[in-house]
Amino acid sequence: MAAAEPLSGPDDLSDDEREAVEHLLYRLADDEFVVAERYTEWQVRAPTLESDLALANIAQDELGHARLWYDLLEDFGFDETDLVWERDSGQWRQSTLTELPFGEGDWADVAVRSYLYDVAEELRLDALADSSYARIRDRVGKIQSEEDYHREHAENWLDRLCEDEESRERVQDALDRLLPHALTIFAPTDEAVEDRIDELGLRTRSLVDMREEWLDTVVPYLESLGLSVDEVELPEQYDTHHENLEMPDEVGRDQSHTEAWDDLWSEFTNSYRELGRSEASTIMADPDDVE
Amino acid sequence: MSSDIPYDPEVPGLDDDCEDPVLCAYTEYVEGDGDVEDLPATGEDAEGVEADVWEALYDIEDPEMPVSIVDLGLIYGVEVTEGDDGATVEVLMTLTYSGCPARDMLTQQVEDAAADVDGVARADLRLVWSPGWTIDMVTEQGKDDLREFGLSV
Numbered sequence: 001m002a003a004a005e006p007l008s009g010p011d012d013l014s015d016d017e018r019e020a021v022e023h024l025l026y027r028l029a030d031d032e033f034v035v036a037e038r039y040t041e042w043q044v045r046a047p048t049l050e051s052d053l054a055l056a057n058i059a060q061d062e063l064g065h066a067r068l069w070y071d072l073l074e075d076f077g078f079d080e081t082d083l084v085w086e087r088d089s090g091q092w093r094q095s096t097l098t099e100l101p102f103g104e105g106d107w108a109d110v111a112v113r114s115y116l117y118d119v120a121e122e123l124r125l126d127a128l129a130d131s132s133y134a135r136i137r138d139r140v141g142k143i144q145s146e147e148d149y150h151r152e153h154a155e156n157w158l159d160r161l162c163e164d165e166e167s168r169e170r171v172q173d174a175l176d177r178l179l180p181h182a183l184t185i186f187a188p189t190d191e192a193v194e195d196r197i198d199e200l201g202l203r204t205r206s207l208v209d210m211r212e213e214w215l216d217t218v219v220p221y222l223e224s225l226g227l228s229v230d231e232v233e234l235p236e237q238y239d240t241h242h243e244n245l246e247m248p249d250e251v252g253r254d255q256s257h258t259e260a261w262d263d264l265w266s267e268f269t270n271s272y273r274e275l276g277r278s279e280a281s282t283i284m285a286d287p288d289d290v291e
Numbered sequence: 292m293s294s295d296i297p298y299d300p301e302v303p304g305l306d307d308d309c310e311d312p313v314l315c316a317y318t319e320y321v322e323g324d325g326d327v328e329d330l331p332a333t334g335e336d337a338e339g340v341e342a343d344v345w346e347a348l349y350d351i352e353d354p355e356m357p358v359s360i361v362d363l364g365l366i367y368g369v370e371v372t373e374g375d376d377g378a379t380v381e382v383l384m385t386l387t388y389s390g391c392p393a394r395d396m397l398t399q400q401v402e403d404a405a406a407d408v409d410g411v412a413r414a415d416l417r418l419v420w421s422p423g424w425t426i427d428m429v430t431e432q433g434k435d436d437l438r439e440f441g442l443s444v
Contacts, residue, residue, distance in 0.1 A: 060390040061389070061390050062390075063390055064388065064389030064390025064391070065389055065390075067389070067390075067394075068389055071418075137421075138419070138420055138421040139420045139421070141420070141421055141422070141423050142389055142421070142423040143389065145423055146388070146389060282395075288403070288406065
């Protein structure tokens, strides 16, 4: 893809440009926020103290990254209250992979989900490193430097779990369930807007391109562990190697979500609503504002 | 954080093409290979209000370790614009970690410290992430302080 013209700063974008930037940022920020929200459910419940701390730390990384992306939406005049606490659940754009609940004690799900997610995350960060929008480009290096170990962590667990037949079966179950949802990572929010994201050079690789490389990466690796993706039905238009593949009915990106999402959203916004807040809490008044 | 300063995508004096410095993986610090000749910024050549702002920032310590945030290399620059009713200060700052739980506390402290300096009418803080912070950005004084604290740097 030819290098696009650099885009202006947030205040000088045309309506079309701003819409494209916003769609891209919601994809990124919502994924990170929601996957972290799910990961935190494992705190004090993971199989070992080390794995508990590791996953908590990964969740904290992803929350930090969500914040870096939400910051850029704040450039457009939104604030944290608008973006997180008062945004209706039907306005979110995360992939359904990130919002699905974990089965009780289903650690195989964590390993599979984070592997599928982190490989995709590497690809999409690479595709943002030369973004035509400086505010996005400037954040990529920081995020990449904090992502390094996520995929390795997931692979270590998959390697271990697949050494044993019983646990490999559990990994296979998780894979069968999650792989269709992982494909929604690459689903468009809106075809026309996604095309514009590519044309403007906000992202230097298309969703289709990244999805193909993602499949070319995850499928051979999973198969090398004795897992099968044959049972997983990926949609035909989404893959040149596998036929009859199907995406779930809800893909997240277009603001359609699984039932689990409404429950999760209600849960993390519960305190905010119960306390009748109209803005995010601050510990004390800004001294500059006190007469 | 809000900023009314006009948007400026380039951080002055910094190399925007800095090569992805690797840090904090497994909480060990890997030497960054970025071109960060202008960092750490310490304001040693600053004069007037700018020097006073640097001095105020020096007094702020990292919340976890007894080291000044300036010596830690978190401040990438201080820009002072003189106006009729006093100076407008913009502080460019980074954090060692994007998920830093002390983010709001630290940024508030920095804004307040800069705003309290005589002659400053308003202070804004802009968080910047490129080049990403690495251990190379800690000053010699900062390294001494960290060693004193028991860290190996």
